[in-house]
Amino acid sequence: MGRSRPFRWLTPAERSLWAAYPSGAWVDLREEGDDPAQGASWGRARTVRAEVIAALLLGLRDDEPGRVAGVRLAGARIVGDLNLSDATIEAKIHLLDCHLSGVVSLNDTRTRGVRLRGCDVLSFAARRATVDGLLDLDGSTIRSGLYLDNAHITGQFRLTHAQLNPTTSVPWRPGPDPHPAGDPAQPSSGPDAPDDWREPRSRGPVAMWAGGLTVDGGAFLRDLRATGCLRLVGARFNSGVHLQRAVIVSAGTHAVQADHMEATAAEFSDGFTAHGTVRLRGARISGVLSFDEAVLSAPDRALHLSHMRVEELILLWSSIEGEVNLGYSRIGVLFDRIGAYPGHVHLNGLTYASLRGPAPVAERLSWLRRDPDGYRPQPYEELAAYYRRIGHDAEGRRVLLAKQRARRRTLRLPGRLWGGLLDVLVGYxxxxxxxxxxxxxxxxxxxxxxxxxxxxxxxxxxxxxxxxxxxxxxxxxxxxxxxxxxxxxxxxxxxxxxxxxxxxxxxxxxxxxxxxxxxxxxxxxx
Missing domain, CATH: 1.10.287 (Helix Hairpins)
Incomplete structure (x- = not known):
């Protein structure tokens, strides 16, 4: 049984949505040639206020017996901020090719599946939210930041073909909307800005804040386009994260910041492109971490993979500009191509069980000499131990001889002279x-x-x-x-x-x- 309607008037589109909600039927307002990015020009017949959608999802209308209620809306211009924070929502949300001029806020919300496909959205926030099912933003454009800090998604997380832009303002204030319908909230900044929307400290603009995010299903970010950093510090991807062909262009230091990330697999491959540092310091990957055919560039460090634990690391990038840091990581299988490494590679503390992509010992030694920190004994000892494990004792001795020669260059003159004599007479x-x-x-x-x-x-x-x-x-x-x-x-x-x-x-x-x-x-x- 429906409850009384709190709105004095409804637009034609709102009346259709009001009638369709109890059965979860689609309301399709699309026209040929629609572009959600130009949705601000769509007329009143296609306009739906965000507060109407919020009222429906928060229980203003009951389900139709034998049907599953939900908002299923296509081709609409949604004005105002869609504030569903702190709610428990049983109905599904599915918006298709819509234009949302305000902020979508699901902070601290528990909800079933949420799908905004092909939409143009000012900003989307689901901090600390629990999504029991799919969070689908495929093909959508988010103009001012995606916020998923400490959210938990029990199904898949989809951002395929999406466009993310960094936060340029603080677009949301809790409480009643002080602005007229259709007028986005004005920026708020300074010490009085709400905690949820105050710009966190970052080394450059951030397009997606997802620190502590947990995704039980796969996270699919294929063909993503982002003009700011993807911040995934401490995120957990229990069925892997996939960024094939994604392009991340950052005006700051980092393109991807994923320290201490955990995943069963991570694909930065098949044309993945990053302008800025890809940082996975301390990450734990129980399967494959792949940079196969990736394009990486940064002014200083292109790839920061120190202190990691990974079962298999594939470093077969297409091109790279900037340093690589593999220091103190523990790798099961390292699959690389020696000639593709940049001029500087940090290797001190790196351990590995196996090396793929066979390379002559001379090339492996040139790899060790690329460490900008100079001579360190551990990388030589690790490579020699690997050769001995596979039964190549002669190559192991050659590596240890190279270690002594490298060490000699760090000694004072008497030590260098004696070392040179030992080298000439008996090869140390x-x-x-x-x-x-x-x-x-x-x-x-x-x-x-x-x-x-x-x-x-x-x-x-x-x-x-x-x-x-x-x-x-x-x-x-x-x-x-x-x-x-x-x-x-x-x-x-x-x-x-x-x-x-x-x-x-x-x-x-x-x-x-x-x-x-x-x-x-x-x-x-x-």
């Missing part, structure tokens, strides 16, 4: 065969020289047979084994050669011991 212990090469070379030189310039025998009371090879070998061994040093005295300039061979033997032995100790210590620490 990772190329011990170099010691054999040096010994063979010195043996060849000594044998050749002493064969032509034989030393004099010391102590002529006994007859000795001179062997240049054995004599040279005895000089190279730190402790005389063959008792040749004391039996023969080099002559002329060969005395310098003999002394050099003795010194070289001590240096080689010391280098082998020092390098071997370093290698064993590193292996034990791992």
């Amino acid at each position: 212990g990772y190329r011990p065969w170099l010691a054999g090469v040096w010994v063979a070379l010195l043996l060849a030189v000594g044998t050749s020289v002493f064969s032509h310039w034989r030393p004099h025998q010391i102590g002529l009371d006994e007859s000795r047979h001179f062997d240049a090879f054995t004599y040279t070998l005895d000089l190279l061994v730190p402790v005389s084994v063959f008792e040749q040093r004391a039996a023969w005295e080099p002559v002329g300039w060969t005395q310098w050669l003999a002394n050099g061979l003795i010194a070289a033997g001590w240096i080689l032995a010391t280098a082998l011991i020092a390098a071997g100790t370093r290698v064993l210590r590193a292996s034990g620490a791992q």
Whole structure:
């Protein structure tokens, strides 16, 4: 049974909606060639006051028995602010190709599905709201900010082909509307502005405020166009978030700010474009985080993915301008293309179980050298550990050798000189065969020289047979084994050669011991 109508008069469109509401029937006012962006020029026959819609949704009319009541309205010009804050709404809301000159406010509301498809809306706010079902804004244009802070959507959240613009004013005041129907509320600013609509601190304009948002169904933002930041700090997407082909252009620092976001999957792929930093610091992705064929650019840091936990990270962007930060993240599978990385990549603290997109070890080492913070031991140790896990011990040793060479550049002159000597003689212990090469070379030189310039025998009371090879070998061994040093005295300039061979033997032995100790210590620490 209907209740008395509190309005003295209704427009033709309002009368149709009033009659259709109890059964949830459609009221279609569309005309050929309609453009909701030009809806302010639609006449009185297509005008519906927001307060009429609010009165219906707040229970002014009862359901028709056997039917589900709801507002289903297409092609209407809706004037004034649609204030449904703090309400519990059982009826569904479905607006199609409508022009809404005021603010839609669902703050602290519990409602069933809400659909505004192809609409032109001044602003939409559903802070702390619970939507039991679908929140659908597909194809809509929101001119002054979308607010979903701490909202909970049990179904899907849809923003496909939508257009979002940042907040330029504070368009809503709670309480009675002080402005005539059809006249949007005037901006309110300063310390007296309501808390819900006071502009939060941000590094640039924000098109969507969704900190703490929870979406149980999928979040589909494909082909979205936004001229401000998408702020998703602490948001939870229990069935994934999909931004394929979305274009985010920010005049501030961030295009996407999603610190500590949680999702089963996140797709910034298939032509996703961001002008501004995409920041997911501390995010937790239990599935795939993909930047496949993305276009990323920012004046300083294009991609901030530090302190993350992600099962698989795909970094196969189409182009990128700006730094990449992967520091202190834990990644199951890292699928990347080394040649596509920008000049600077922060890698300190990054760990991964597997690397896809095979690259020669030389390219992986060039990847490590792109860290603008300079030498850090951890990235080298992590890459070496990965190679050892997959059975490529030679590549692992090559990485650890590169680590020592990089470390040497950070030392003072004495350390650099000693490190250079260790590198040349034994490759810091990772190329011990170099010691054999040096010994063979010195043996060849000594044998050749002493064969032509034989030393004099010391102590002529006994007859000795001179062997240049054995004599040279005895000089190279730190402790005389063959008792040749004391039996023969080099002559002329060969005395310098003999002394050099003795010194070289001590240096080689010391280098082998020092390098071997370093290698064993590193292996034990791992």
